[in-house]
Amino acid sequence: MKIDVKILDPRMADQLPAYATPGSAGLDLRACIDEPLQLAPNAWQLVPTGIAIYLKDPGYAAMILPRSGLGHKHGIVLGNLVGLIDSDYQGQLMVSAWNRSDTAFTLQPMERLAQLVIVPVVQARFNVVTDFPASARGEGGYGSTGKH
Numbered sequence: 371m372k373i374d375v376k377i378l379d380p381r382m383a384d385q386l387p388a389y390a391t392p393g394s395a396g397l398d399l400r401a402c403i404d405e406p407l408q409l410a411p412n413a414w415q416l417v418p419t420g421i422a423i424y425l426k427d428p429g430y431a432a433m434i435l436p437r438s439g440l441g442h443k444h445g446i447v448l449g450n451l452v453g454l455i456d457s458d459y460q461g462q463l464m465v466s467a468w469n470r471s472d473t474a475f476t477l478q479p480m481e482r483l484a485q486l487v488i489v490p491v492v493q494a495r496f497n498v499v500t501d502f503p504a505s506a507r508g509e510g511g512y513g514s515t516g517k518h
């Protein structure tokens with residue numbers, strides 16, 4: 371699949387997001403900042419990525435997810451937990467970087483900060499009913515199937 375991309379920061383021209391291995395699901399997004407950015411404990415900041423994408427087809431969306439190394443080792447995750455990029459969004463991809471740890475973290479310019487995953491989407495319509503046909507689960511949830 372090919373996606374239209376605009377390079378908004380010239381530094382991104384030769385380092386467009388790429389799949390690190392043939393089996394990778396995520397494209398790493400870089401922090402297009404001019405100077406190191408210090409994130410104090412529990413601080414968050416919107417970080418530009420230097421690119422814009424236009425998925426166009428409503429059958430797709432993109433999700434911004436944390437990188438596991440940064441998230442687990444340094445507590446750098448996303449202020450919105452997951453970023454959802456609509457197929458008609460044409461603005462710069464932005465990453466809400468949140469330092470959920472108790473230690474300050476310095477983000478370096480062009481450091482890989484988060485990852486973008488392209489996913490298929492179904493746009494559903496609602497069919498209003500008064501009753502559902504019985505299912506095995508019914509209204510059970512929140513542990514209703516037991517602990518083990």
Ligand SMILES: O=c1ccn([C@H]2C[C@H](O)[C@@H](COP(=O)(O)OP(=O)(O)OP(=O)(O)O)O2)c(=O)[nH]1
Nearest residue numbers: 434450452453454455456459462463464465466
């Ligand atoms: O981490 C993110 C999340 C969103 N976006 C962009 C793409 C998305 O299509 C748009 C709107 O996002 P969303 O619908 O999640 O935000 P909203 O608060 O509902 O804003 P809006 O009223 O513009 O839809 O913002 C990003 O660049 N990064």
Ligand SMILES: [Mg+2]
Nearest residue numbers: 454455456459
């Ligand atoms: Mg919205």
